[in-house]
Amino acid sequence: MSDIDPSIGLYVEETRELLGELERGLLELESNPGDTERVDACFRAMHTIKGGGAMFGFDEISRFTHDVETVLDRVRSGELPITRELLSLTLAAKDHILVLLEAPRDTAVDELRQASDVLLAAFAAYLPNGTAGHAQPALDQPAAGAATDDNPYACPAQSGPPGIYWVRLRPSATMLHTGNDPVRLLAELDTLGMVRVLRHGPLPALDDSDYDPEAVYGVFDLLVCTPCSAESLRDVFIFVEGDSEVSLTRIHTGLLRGSDLDELLATLVGQDEATIDAAQQRLEAHVAAKVAAIDVAKKKVQARTGPTEGEPAARPQPTAAATLRVDAGRLDSLVSMVGELVILQSRLRQAAKAKDIDAVAEVDEDLERLTDTLRDVALGLRMLPIGSVFSQFTRLTRDLSASLGKEVEFVAVGGETELDKTVIDRMKDPLVHLLRNSLDHGLEPPQERLANGKPACGRITLSAMHSAGNVVIVIADDGRGIDLSVVRRKAMERGLIAPDAEPTEKELFDCIFKPGFSTAATVSDVSGRGVGMDVVKRNIEALRGTVELESVLGQGARVTIRLPLTLAIIDGFNVMVGGDSYIVPLANLRGFQERFVNEVVRTVETLERMGELVPVVSLRRLFAVPGQQPVYERVVITETEGETVGFCVDRVIGRQQAVIKSLDDCYRHLKWISGTTINGDGSISLILDVPQLVRFVRSREETRLQATDPSRTLVQ
Amino acid sequence: MAQDAQFGSQRFLTLTLGEELFAIDIFSVREILDYTDITRIPQTPEYMRGVVNVRGNAVPVVDLRMKFGLGRVERTLNTRIVIVEIKKDDTLSVMGALADSVKEVLELETDRIDPPPRMGAAVRADFIRGIGKHGDRFLLVLDVDKVFSSDEIQDLSRLADTDAEAKPVPQPAETVSDEEFFR
Amino acid sequence: MELTRFEDAGKLVLAIAGKCTVEHAAALREGLLAAVATDPRLVLDISGVEEADITFLQLVLSTAHTVARSGGTLTRHGPVSQAAISAARVSGFTQTPQLTTFFSDEGRDG
Incomplete structure (x- = not known):
């Protein structure tokens, strides 16, 4: 299992996203057929799906999308009008691609191909005359042949995962005089993989007397995601290497998405004067951060695409994407905060060595601030x-x-x-x-x-x-x-x-x-x-x-x-009953009252609050808390579903933001606990689920009242 | 485990509950903690002593003596919480076992572990994988997955509702699981 | 290479057509300089560009800088020719901040 190429997982994920975009685009075209930008976006999505399909061995996707892409291209160029029928057909194609994507590979191939062919037959009506034959009924074709024919890049594909190369080209000013043109070189490179280019560096003003119209200015930084070898990339620059500066570095093995490449490349903006080493370090740091961020997600995808090489499994249902797109800004701040953390740690070590209590206290303060921010940012990562x-x-x-x-x-x-x-x-x-x-x-x-x-x-x-x-x-x-x-x-x-x-x-x-x-x-x-x-x-x-x-x-x-907003943190009040500590969520809290107890306490009694009698529950009795019943109790007033209920506790400790830790499954019958939280001193508090607790108390009361005294009851 | 059973010996952690000596497969043991404060969880069977903080997670602790009907583990200098990993379905779950003391790690020949007697042992037979002998002492080898199985805990939790005021509240019958509703 | 000047909506349009390569770079620069001097809100029409190398792209970028200096954005009249767009795309000029709007709508792969 471990040798499955994780880039396949990423292709699956990206395609899923693209299909989502495609669907949105198509639906919008339905209400606004004149939106040429949408048409373009749909075409591009289909194009990318096709290219990736060939690259990662999803041959059937590549074969199927070819004609669909052609049809969309005709729509784009105005040769075909957008009709409801065409949109419905394309939506069906989108669904079919998803099926092809999710299907375990090498299973039920014939069936899926037949399904493809049915749709393709429908698409054939939209193809220009005479070209409808491209997608031959696949059943006659040797399956392996399709991939090589469709290899989208102009080099023999290497075995092994694709790589991402950083190419820096600093053309000599006189490159054109030797008959070379950077544009031509870069165009050649463009045929070898998915390329992102950043052109930066100096360029004189148009009216600057130094402007030499025949000189080449600036620096080109490129990220190339390709299955080709480094040699085939380097060959592009073979005639200019003498005069111009060319460096080529593999910065990552495996695949990143186009948007990731954009982000990575953006980190080089303004770095045109930086040395190769400095720029490389910068890139590698960002690659590492990126890879770390998607690593967990990748594993999940990998697990799901696992059966691709193993024994055929049952066809999986399309599942919710297990990966998470994270705003680059948030990721950056996370990375920089981790940097701060490292610094704090070394400060702490020094302070501890020097036994400098003041310095330790300072570090503690900074750490507290950092932890707070870090928590907010980390939680923000989960927001979509x-x-x-x-x-x-x-x-x-x-x-x-x-x-x-x-x-x-x-x-x-x-x-x-x-x-x-x-x-x-x-x-x-x-x-x-x-x-x-x-x-x-x-x-x-x-x-x-x-x-x-x-x-x-x-x-x-x-x-x-x-x-x-x-x-x-x-x-x-x-x-x-x-x-x-x-x-x-x-x-x-x-x-x-x-x-x-x-x-x-x-x-x-x-x-x-x-x-x-x-x-x-x-x-x-x-x-x-x-x-x-x-x-x-x-x-x-x-x-x-x-x-x-x-x-x-x-x-x-x-x-x-x-x-x-989030399930991970809850704002509440910490209360104590005997030695037990509970968190009452702020969302349910309406106030505090008090009561004096001088006779025998029942589990449920009533208390006057703002002119009305509200039921109050003795948590001490309900939870059979060991210890002496105090004479004076605080009453935590809560409200759920329009119903006010008080809970008697010994003490109210104070407001607390609790990070929720779920309770082990063996306690799942205790529905009124929504989780636990670890307090600053390492002790544990139970977080109350007030609606469930009220429900629980009520059903207990009802059970009890059926047998005994009907006079005390929770107001329904 | 099946593999070990075929080849020679296996390593066990021994612990005491009252007078009895028990053994746990060392591969189930994650760590051994000194006794710390246990946070009580209401409305659970008494042998479920509560949860302890193990590196930021609330880990349930089972009083093995109470579970086996051998009295109750009292806090002494020797009291230990043995943190074990158990398999529940496909997931690994972490539980704590409260023991009077932890003795040593020892090796037992697999073929020297006899099947448990149908009756007469100090503990219910289905919690026991077998009986081994070390020196002149008998050891009860525990079946960790069984001892901590959540079904076991659930079943007993219903019997053991300790509240005096009301009968155990019947759980509203689960109609159909929500997931099924939404398929 | 051919340069044509005309007016559209009160703005000067400089239409550049033909082979825009290093041999014509000096002439193109002169043409652009003169045009910017006439109307700093210069509009370019590059729909007739048949061949483009780095000198052409650099001159367009430099013109965009110049137009930006007087507070404007270099805009385009008519579509971008295939030769111009593919040259600009593979060399990253479509992504250069001053030119993204200039090349937009056409600056796509595929």
């Missing part, structure tokens, strides 16, 4: 714009609305809103579910809409924004809305509310999220899938988020989801 998920929904709504015979305009706003990657990944399914709900049950068919005086085309808006330390995601539609009288009837039928109850609107909407609110044939659920809104709610709550539903009958529905 939620737009990556939104764009997938554009496709989903397009396809789904077509199959449902509905017209819908899907609007996504706030895609740049950043959110923890884990949260994004885990929000995708609930969001898909909510969108399907809106489409399937919210929006009316066009005739019905027209009859109700609405435009035939429905509208679904998905928006995201930051608000008070949370991310708020709203899905709104202008459909028929939710009929509360139906909800009420169903809720009563299912015993979710008492037959004589007078539930408020909010309580009725809450019913929809309850388990047992039948999923099929009700007002707002996707029929036939057996999915309940309770699952959506649970998923969101598992992310420490909340979800709310609003609707005006006849005008539409709106789901509001609030999520914390």
